[in-house]
Amino acid sequence: MSMKPLEFDRRYGELEQVISAYIGLQADDEPDKPSEALQAYLRHTWHARPWALASAEQQIREYARNPPGRLRLSLGEFYAVPDVGLPESAIRDWLFVVADHLKRSIEQGEVPPPSTPRTHWEWHARFPELGQLLGGWFSQDMPDEFPDHDAAVDDYSSTTDPQLVARLMGELHELLALALEESDYALAVADLGMEVDPPRQFSPSGWLAHLADSLGGAAKADYGPGSAAD
Structure with missing residues (x-):
């Protein structure tokens, strides 16, 4: 058993x-x-x-x-x-x-210094919710399921617990704070499960920044009149 x-x-x-x-x-x-x-x-x-x-x-x-x-x-x-x-x-x-x-x-207290992830496991361990989004909503089937990238993001945000969306926003800002080369950002999103290119007008890091801004705007829009967000 x-x-x-x-x-x-x-x-x-x-x-x-x-x-x-x-x-x-x-x-x-x-x-x-x-x-x-x-x-x-x-x-x-x-x-x-x-x-x-x-x-x-x-x-x-x-x-x-x-x-x-x-x-x-x-x-x-x-x-x-x-x-x-x-x-x-x-x-x-x-x-x-x-x-x-x-x-x-x-x-001996041998604590490795903070570093950019170097393995597939480490990328997913450090950015689990971003891996969930990219692997689940931006697979090679994404063009058949959604009219564009924004529609896929809207579907994610509308079907995912707001606390997980907030976690994703934090992961996006953390990833952008690594200040990688664009080629390294392209490798990072691929390692995290993205199988389609970003929209044509964006570089990989530009799209990640746009994604963070979009999710941040959606979160603010959820606050009602007279809330603390006002």
């Missing part, structure tokens, strides 16, 4: 977050050098959820000490580590290396 969500999260929730950071990347951690994937996890988690690092170290080390057998994996009683490009015989040693890096980072 598969584990219930609460039990899974207690035992493997943060382990799964770490492993997710390796999707599409190499698990090439060395004892003296964390992989690009682990560096991305450390960089984001230190600044967003620093308390989770200790849970990750504990869960990974415990899993490596007591790896599940095939039967228990088939019954859903243990977390099955996805394919990270390593032979099965090397997984256990690799997990110990990862746990050691996490432990050293915590004990």
Whole structure:
């Protein structure tokens, strides 16, 4: 019988977050050098959820000490580590290396400086609501579903909780504050799920700024007469 969500999260929730950071990347951690994937996890988690690092170290080390057998994996009683490009015989040693890096980072206070996201996982971990908008409303099917970009944004804002729309606005301003090159903004929105080009009159950053302004104007328009917004 598969584990219930609460039990899974207690035992493997943060382990799964770490492993997710390796999707599409190499698990090439060395004892003296964390992989690009682990560096991305450390960089984001230190600044967003620093308390989770200790849970990750504990869960990974415990899993490596007591790896599940095939039967228990088939019954859903243990977390099955996805394919990270390593032979099965090397997984256990690799997990110990990862746990050691996490432990050293915590004990020595090695906090990575803020930085532009460098991996697919890190982009989505840092800008989750923007990824939701771009991946859900601006896929390659967008021209068949909406007459233009503004219509897609209107649909998003009218069907999404206002608190999530506000979160999106914050993410847009944070992304624009990175002051990237236009080519890097194009790569960023593609990494976050956008499969169509911005409207012709906008550069990628220009459209993100227009999007932030549009959503901000819509939020102000929701205030009634005599409200605090007046």
